[in-house]
Amino acid sequence: MFPYLRLGPFLLQMPLLALLLGFWIGSTFIEREAARLGLNKEKINSLISYGLVGGILGARLAYAAQYASVYLANPLGLFSLSTSTLSPVGGFVIGIAAAALYAYRQKLPLRPTLDALTPGLAFLLIAIGVSHLLSGNAYGAPSRVPWMMYLWSDYRHPSQLYEIFLALVVFTIVLPKIIPAHAPGVKFVQFIAFTAIARVFLEAFRGDSVLWLDGYRAAQVMGLVVLIGCIVLLRQWERTCQHESILQ
Amino acid sequence: MKIELLYFDGCPSWEEGLKNLEAALKEEGVTSSVDRIKVNDDDEANHLKFLGSPSFRVDQQDLWHEERDTYSLSCRIYSTPDGIKGWPTVEMLRTRLRSFVG
Amino acid sequence: MNNSRFVAWMTWALILGMIWTVVSRVSSDQPQAQPGAVAKEGFAAPDFTLDLLGGDKVSLSDLRGKVVLVNFWTSWCPPCRLEMPAIEKTYRSYKDIGFMVIGLNLTAQDSEQAAAGFVKEVGVTFPIALDRDNAVGNLYRVTALPTSYFIDRNGVIRSVIVGGPMSEALIQSKVEELLREGE
Numbered sequence: 001m002f003p004y005l006r007l008g009p010f011l012l013q014m015p016l017l018a019l020l021l022g023f024w025i026g027s028t029f030i031e032r033e034a035a036r037l038g039l040n041k042e043k044i045n046s047l048i049s050y051g052l053v054g055g056i057l058g059a060r061l062a063y064a065a066q067y068a069s070v071y072l073a074n075p076l077g078l079f080s081l082s083t084s085t086l087s088p089v090g091g092f093v094i095g096i097a098a099a100a101l102y103a104y105r106q107k108l109p110l111r112p113t114l115d116a117l118t119p120g121l122a123f124l125l126i127a128i129g130v131s132h133l134l135s136g137n138a139y140g141a142p143s144r145v146p147w148m149m150y151l152w153s154d155y156r157h158p159s160q161l162y163e164i165f166l167a168l169v170v171f172t173i174v175l176p177k178i179i180p181a182h183a184p185g186v187k188f189v190q191f192i193a194f195t196a197i198a199r200v201f202l203e204a205f206r207g208d209s210v211l212w213l214d215g216y217r218a219a220q221v222m223g224l225v226v227l228i229g230c231i232v233l234l235r236q237w238e239r240t241c242q243h244e245s246i247l248q
Numbered sequence: 249m250k251i252e253l254l255y256f257d258g259c260p261s262w263e264e265g266l267k268n269l270e271a272a273l274k275e276e277g278v279t280s281s282v283d284r285i286k287v288n289d290d291d292e293a294n295h296l297k298f299l300g301s302p303s304f305r306v307d308q309q310d311l312w313h314e315e316r317d318t319y320s321l322s323c324r325i326y327s328t329p330d331g332i333k334g335w336p337t338v339e340m341l342r343t344r345l346r347s348f349v350g
Numbered sequence: 351m352n353n354s355r356f357v358a359w360m361t362w363a364l365i366l367g368m369i370w371t372v373v374s375r376v377s378s379d380q381p382q383a384q385p386g387a388v389a390k391e392g393f394a395a396p397d398f399t400l401d402l403l404g405g406d407k408v409s410l411s412d413l414r415g416k417v418v419l420v421n422f423w424t425s426w427c428p429p430c431r432l433e434m435p436a437i438e439k440t441y442r443s444y445k446d447i448g449f450m451v452i453g454l455n456l457t458a459q460d461s462e463q464a465a466a467g468f469v470k471e472v473g474v475t476f477p478i479a480l481d482r483d484n485a486v487g488n489l490y491r492v493t494a495l496p497t498s499y500f501i502d503r504n505g506v507i508r509s510v511i512v513g514g515p516m517s518e519a520l521i522q523s524k525v526e527e528l529l530r531e532g533e
Contacts, residue, residue: 136390144347150315182353193360200367204374215376224367231360238353258428293513300494300513314493320513322494323427325459325487332459332484332492 015135022127023052026120034116043106044116047099054098055091062090111185118191122171125195129164138163141207157205166198183241186234193230196223250308252283255301259323261334265302272341293319300324302335304344311344312336389490391510395420395501398486400454400479403466408452408477411505416450417528418501419521422492424456425464430496433515434472440521441476448503449525451476456495458484500524502531 027048034044063086064078103113132138140149140157149158174191200223203209209217253269255262269282287298300322304311312326326336336344389396395418399409410418421437423430434453441451455465457480469478481487490499498516500509509524 135392155313186353190356193363197360197363197367200370204370209376211376216371217374217376220367220371220374224364224371227360227364227367231357231364234353234357234360238357260426312493316512318511318513321429322496322513323424323429324494325456325492327484327488332456332487334459 015131015137018127018131018134019124022124022130026123026127029123030117030120033119037112037116039108039112039116043108044113047102047106047108047113048120050102051095051099055095056086058094058098059086059088059091062087062094065090109184111183111188114185114188118174118188119171122167122174122191122195125167126164126171129160129167132163133160137208139207140205143205156207159202159205159207162202162205166202170194170198183237185237189230189233193227196226196230199223200227249278249280249306250283251278251280252285252305252308254285254287254296254298254303254305256287256298256321258321259301259334261323262302265304265335268335268338269304269341271338272345275338276342276345278345287321290320293321298322304336304341306345306348309348311341311348389499389507389510391507393507394505395499395507396489398489400481400486403455403462403469403478403480408479410452410501413450413452414505415503416448417444417503417525419449419451419525420454420490420499420501421451422454422456422487422490422495422497424460424495425468426460427495429514431468431472433496434468434474436516436518436521438472438474438476439518440525443522444525444529445476448529453478454486455480456484456487456492457482458487500528502528 027045030044030048031041034041060078103110136151138160139151140159140162142155143157144155145157147158148155149161150156170191173194174187200220203217203219203223206217206219209219212218212221251269251273253262253266255265266282266284273280273282285296287293287296287301292298296319297316298319298321299310299312299314299316301324303324323334325332325334326340328337328340330337395410397409397411399407402408410420419437419441421433423434425431437451437453441449453469453474453476455462455478457465462480465478465480479486490497494512496514496516498511498514499507500511502508508528511520
């Protein structure tokens with residue numbers, strides 16, 4: 001675990017660096033895929049930028065809204081470089097909204113755009129796993145398996161390593177040559193489905209799961225719901241495709 | 249099997265801890281006696297990697313192991329079913345002993 | 351792989367996933383961590399709101415912008431008692447330039463009377479918060495007393511000292527380092 005590195009007067013947040021690096025490398029995969037799919041590369045790059053900037057601003061504003069009195073008294077705190085004063089949910093929602101608004105205004109085709117984003121998103125999941133390993137977040141349940149890791153005062157499943165491994169598997173699978181998608185949008189839905197399966201499997205080894213009802217892990221339940229959604233969507237598209245080919 | 253209880257005089261919880269440890273050992277059928285190790289100052293605490301009073305060890309491994317950067321005289325507290333206490337319950341000790349005894 | 355076959359595989363994955371979700375359920379006797387709250391160096395200090403000795407309340411998040419020392423203690427813990435004067439002295443020296451102390455008494459494992467008596471004896475002037483149901487002790491996973499958390503102006507835990515008594519020099523050096531960062 002390596003949350004920060006002090007370089008003179010600067011405090012580098014290592015998990016944040018991992019995310020930024022993942023984002024940057026992921027963007028190159030997105031560009032390549034966009035070119036392969038015949039999409040406008042500049043517009044896709046702008047889409048990513050709107051999503052990223054919107055996400056960061058949204059994360060800070062959502063956090064500040066929770067502690068409004070503090071930020072009203074100290075408005076300069078809005079510009080702090082600390083990552084602990086960001087709301088992940090707020091950032092995600094506003095980032096997606098900003099990107100979606102841009103895509104709508106630029107009339108980007110939805111399904112091919114989502115397919116173009118897929119390899120970048122898959123790579124970002126690897127970076128998130130590395131970020132978790134550096135920060136000690138998403139830690140594993142206590143365990144005495146031979147490959148256990150010592151973290152947070154106990155021996156645990158190295159769940160961050162499992163996360164990185166599964167993200168690598170998903171990333172490899174969604175590369176075009178492994179499972180070619182035969183219709184726009186299918187690649188993206190396949191990615192979501194594989195990610196959901198990976199999360200359902202992985203969550204059982206986590207020590208920080210949010211629990212619902214009688215001990216059911218919330219992330220597993222949500223993963224199953226997402227997987228059902230993907231199956232329904234793919235079947236719907238398949239029927240629509242068949243219907244269209246009959247009409248032709 | 250070597251069973252040790254580490255403590256320092258100023259912390260009042262070690263005597264209850266010792267009582268519960270002896271009860272747990274009896275219920276688990278462990279016949280080893282308990283060596284009481286008194287920690288006198290911070291130097292000894294560092295040398296012994298003392299996690300606070302009372303601490304319980306089996307073959308020099310703490311039953312509730314923690315990694316720390318420094319060690320000093322402190323009063324250890326345990327999360328029991330009845331809330332935070334200065335000593336673990338007999339059941340908690342038995343559960344930990346079982347994972348060591350096998 | 352065509353779409354139908356992919357959907358078939360995903361359906362099998364869904365069934366296996368449901369079985370796995372049930373099999374890996376957390377049973378009631380398994381301790382589970384508080385998600386999102388990790389009281390370790392480099393992490394945001396988990397927020398809390400507690401009653402204060404003498405009335406009123408304190409919330410850690412209200413102290414954002416100050417350097418804060420959260421010191422977990424009980425009146426029966428000798429090293430806790432020994433370091434209290436040093437903490438009080440540092441508090442008086444630096445409180446006007448952005449330093450705050452919360453003396454967090456684990457009241458569930460102490461008594462409010464004993465805590466109040468000790469506070470009066472030492473002449474403590476910083477706020478004493480009362481953790482009557484171990485909520486904050488559990489949140490911070492305190493395993494030994496005293497335990498001190500030095501928190502910077504952004505609410506990030508920068509140093510955790512387990513055990514004591516802390517010397518005045520140690521406390522001052524930690525506080526001065528964090529106060530300097532805000533300049």
